[in-house]
Amino acid sequence: MTRLRRYARDHAVPLALLSPAVLVILLVVLLPLLFSFYTSFSNYRLIRPDSLWDWVGFRNYLRVLGDGDFWSAFGRTVLFLTVALNLEMLLGLGLALMVNRITWGQRTMRTIMMFPMMFSPILVGFQFKYLFNDTIGLVNNALQSLGLASEPIPFLVDRWLAFAAIAFAEIWMSTSIFAILILAGLFAMPKDPIEAARVDGCSNWQVFRHITLPFLMPFIYIAMTIRSLDVARAYDIVDVMTGGGPAGRTELLWTLIARTAYDDARMGRANAMAYFSILLSIFFTWFFFRKLMAARRHLGAF
Amino acid sequence: MSRAMKDRLIWAVTFLVMLIICLPGLWVVLSAFRTNGEILTKPAVWIPQNLTLDNFRAIFGLGENVLAIPVGSYFLNSLVISVTSTVLAVMIGMSGGYAFARHRFPGKSGAFLWLMLSRTVPGIALSLPLFILWSWIGLIDTKLGVIVVYTAINVPFTVWLTEGFFRQVPRDLSEAAQIDGCTPWQAFWKVEFPLARSGIASAGIFAFLTSWNEYALASQLTRSTDSKTLPVGLMDFTAQFTIDWAGMCAMAVIIIIPALILTFLVQKHLIAGLTFGGVKG
Numbered sequence: 030m031t032r033l034r035r036y037a038r039d040h041a042v043p044l045a046l047l048s049p050a051v052l053v054i055l056l057v058v059l060l061p062l063l064f065s066f067y068t069s070f071s072n073y074r075l076i077r078p079d080s081l082w083d084w085v086g087f088r089n090y091l092r093v094l095g096d097g098d099f100w101s102a103f104g105r106t107v108l109f110l111t112v113a114l115n116l117e118m119l120l121g122l123g124l125a126l127m128v129n130r131i132t133w134g135q136r137t138m139r140t141i142m143m144f145p146m147m148f149s150p151i152l153v154g155f156q157f158k159y160l161f162n163d164t165i166g167l168v169n170n171a172l173q174s175l176g177l178a179s180e181p182i183p184f185l186v187d188r189w190l191a192f193a194a195i196a197f198a199e200i201w202m203s204t205s206i207f208a209i210l211i212l213a214g215l216f217a218m219p220k221d222p223i224e225a226a227r228v229d230g231c232s233n234w235q236v237f238r239h240i241t242l243p244f245l246m247p248f249i250y251i252a253m254t255i256r257s258l259d260v261a262r263a264y265d266i267v268d269v270m271t272g273g274g275p276a277g278r279t280e281l282l283w284t285l286i287a288r289t290a291y292d293d294a295r296m297g298r299a300n301a302m303a304y305f306s307i308l309l310s311i312f313f314t315w316f317f318f319r320k321l322m323a324a325r326r327h328l329g330a331f
Numbered sequence: 332m333s334r335a336m337k338d339r340l341i342w343a344v345t346f347l348v349m350l351i352i353c354l355p356g357l358w359v360v361l362s363a364f365r366t367n368g369e370i371l372t373k374p375a376v377w378i379p380q381n382l383t384l385d386n387f388r389a390i391f392g393l394g395e396n397v398l399a400i401p402v403g404s405y406f407l408n409s410l411v412i413s414v415t416s417t418v419l420a421v422m423i424g425m426s427g428g429y430a431f432a433r434h435r436f437p438g439k440s441g442a443f444l445w446l447m448l449s450r451t452v453p454g455i456a457l458s459l460p461l462f463i464l465w466s467w468i469g470l471i472d473t474k475l476g477v478i479v480v481y482t483a484i485n486v487p488f489t490v491w492l493t494e495g496f497f498r499q500v501p502r503d504l505s506e507a508a509q510i511d512g513c514t515p516w517q518a519f520w521k522v523e524f525p526l527a528r529s530g531i532a533s534a535g536i537f538a539f540l541t542s543w544n545e546y547a548l549a550s551q552l553t554r555s556t557d558s559k560t561l562p563v564g565l566m567d568f569t570a571q572f573t574i575d576w577a578g579m580c581a582m583a584v585i586i587i588i589p590a591l592i593l594t595f596l597v598q599k600h601l602i603a604g605l606t607f608g609g610v611k612g
Contacts, residue, residue: 036437039436040434040436040437042430042434043430043431043433043434043436044430044436046426046427046429046430046434047426047427047430047431047442049422049423049426049427050423050424050426050427050446050486050490051427051442053423053479053482053483053486054446054449054483054486054487056479056483057461057479057480057482057483057484058449058452058457058483058484059449061457061460061461061464062452062457062460064460064463064464065456065459065460068459068460068463075463124348127341127344127345127348128345130338130341130345131338131341131342131345132338133342134342138345138346138349140595141349141352141353142349142352143594144352144353144356145352145356146594147587147590147591147594148356148587148590149543149544149545149546149562149586149590150544150546151544151546151562151565151566152544152562152565152583152586152587155359155565155579155583156355156356156358156359156583157355159358159359159362159576159579159580160355160358164371164373165370165371165375165576167355167358170375170377173375174375174377201352201355205352257451258447258450258451260453261453261454261455261456261547264453264454264455264546264547265546265547265562268546268547268550268566269565269566269569283453283455283456283547286455286456286459287455287458287551290459290462291462291551296459296463299459300459300460303453303455303456303459304456306453306455306456307451307452307453307456310451310452310453311448311451314447314448314451
């Protein structure tokens with residue numbers, strides 16, 4: 030107790046300055062999460078308030094772990110994130126390298142490149158719902174006008190096409206984050222090592238592989254860390270594009286949580302699932318943060 | 332191939348890629364000025380025959396055909412919620428960011444990490460307990476309830492950004508001002524704040540955009556015209572029997588315009604802010 034009091038006295042100013050931030054996060058994030066942790070061990074249903082005190086131990090978690098729908102949504106989410114993040118990184122790298130090469134109108138190109146960043150996920154979802162619509166969508170209209178398809182293609186109904194359409198929307202939205210940050214890295218890059226390597230007779234590919242890419246890695250990992258902070262944004266896109274349907278074929282972890290909690294009113298089980306989604310987000314962020322630190326150390330070495 | 336030819340080719344390819352990036356958005360904007368009749372026509376009409384402002388008139392209840400969806404109140408709700416939560420988040424974030432940038436205290440890096448981790452909680456996972464708790468204390472379906480939540484989710488990022496900008500302001504300046512007779516409070520507002528002002532402004536714009544665009548939490552915590560925001564209101568269109576595509580596109584344009592202007596204003600700081608601490612350490 031005395032140690033705590035001394036700590037508070039010695040650091041009164043920073044503690045006072047920090048207290049509003051700590052307080053608001055405590056009240057709106059930490060306490061609710063503790064509460065939802067409790068409800069994940071209860072049989073809480075929204076329609077029966079007294080069921081909150083119905084302690085069921087690990088039953089919710091066991092049910093979730095034995096639930097085929099949960100595992101297919103979980104697998105789909107991991108697949109979705111792997112595909113989306115990797116493609117975003119590769120496309121962003123390509124885009125940044127191209128914009129870095131051009132000299133005329135580079136600023137304008139950079140501004141255009143940021144265009145998708147201005148769209149909220151819900152708008153991105155709506156936009157591609159409209160574009161991929163089977164009767165009036167731009168894509169189907171174009172395919173039919175060009176004579177490439179006689180029948181409308183059900184982009185948002187077929188299992189894999191819908192998955193691809195959602196992934197496309199996600200990639201469209203987030204590639205520019207990678208492109209912008211990698212471009213910032215290219216601008217910050219010293220020119221001397223490249224020229225030295227050229228003099229020593231390195232090929233373009235060797236210069237890229239052994240000089241440019243290692244230098245860009247921290248920037249790529251910054252982008253990955255920022256992206257992994259809000260991977261759950263995909264919920265908005267899926268909710269507006271397909272709503273997880275048809276028949277749960279495009280269900281991601283986050284839409285499954287929403288359906289279990291609000292449509293089926295099984296709050297307890299939904300909270301158990303929510304903890305899996307929280308762990309997934311923390312894992313992704315922690316993973317890329319570690320990589321970022323490692324890349325920075327590596328960079329500091331030469 | 333000569334070097335000049337190659338450069339021109341790269342330019343052309345880049346331009347083409349940019350066009351593809353912009354196309355979906357431009358198509359939505361164009362559709363906002365078309366009639367539903369033209370959008371639904373088969374075979375597709377590619378070149379708009381008559382552009383109209385009717386969709387926007389309908390949204391704000393100015394034309395003959397009035398929408399059943401009260402976009403006007405949604406717009407007002409969005410504005411009130413986003414502005415209030417941004418002001419609160421910037422003030423709280425500035426205070427916390429300053430503590431991290433200027434003071435040493437045990438447990439500092441741990442506190443910073445915890446602050447950031449609170450940001451990783453998916454909105455939908457956080458909405459579950461908030462939905463229950465807010466119903467109990469009567470904050471469900473109120474603007475205040477949403478404002479409190481948005482303030483909290485914006486604080487980690489505003490702390491992070493303002494910390495970076497305050498660290499760039501040399502420590503000596505504030506000390507010099509204090510030797511000249513300023514109190515620390517005066518020194519902060521007269522010397523350090525003006526120097527970090529543009530960075531703080533961009534932190535504010537980030538917070539505003541996050542609130543303006545948020546959907547997962549708002550879709551569960553708001554129910555009626557009292558508190559529904561624009562992103563939630565957009566989904567009203569899909570609940571109707573036939574989807575009013577042109578109306579939805581017009582609403583999309585209304586949502587995107589503030590975001591467009593603000594992102595454009597802040598783009599320079601956006602990059603600086605995001606790469607902070609990443610490379611320089």
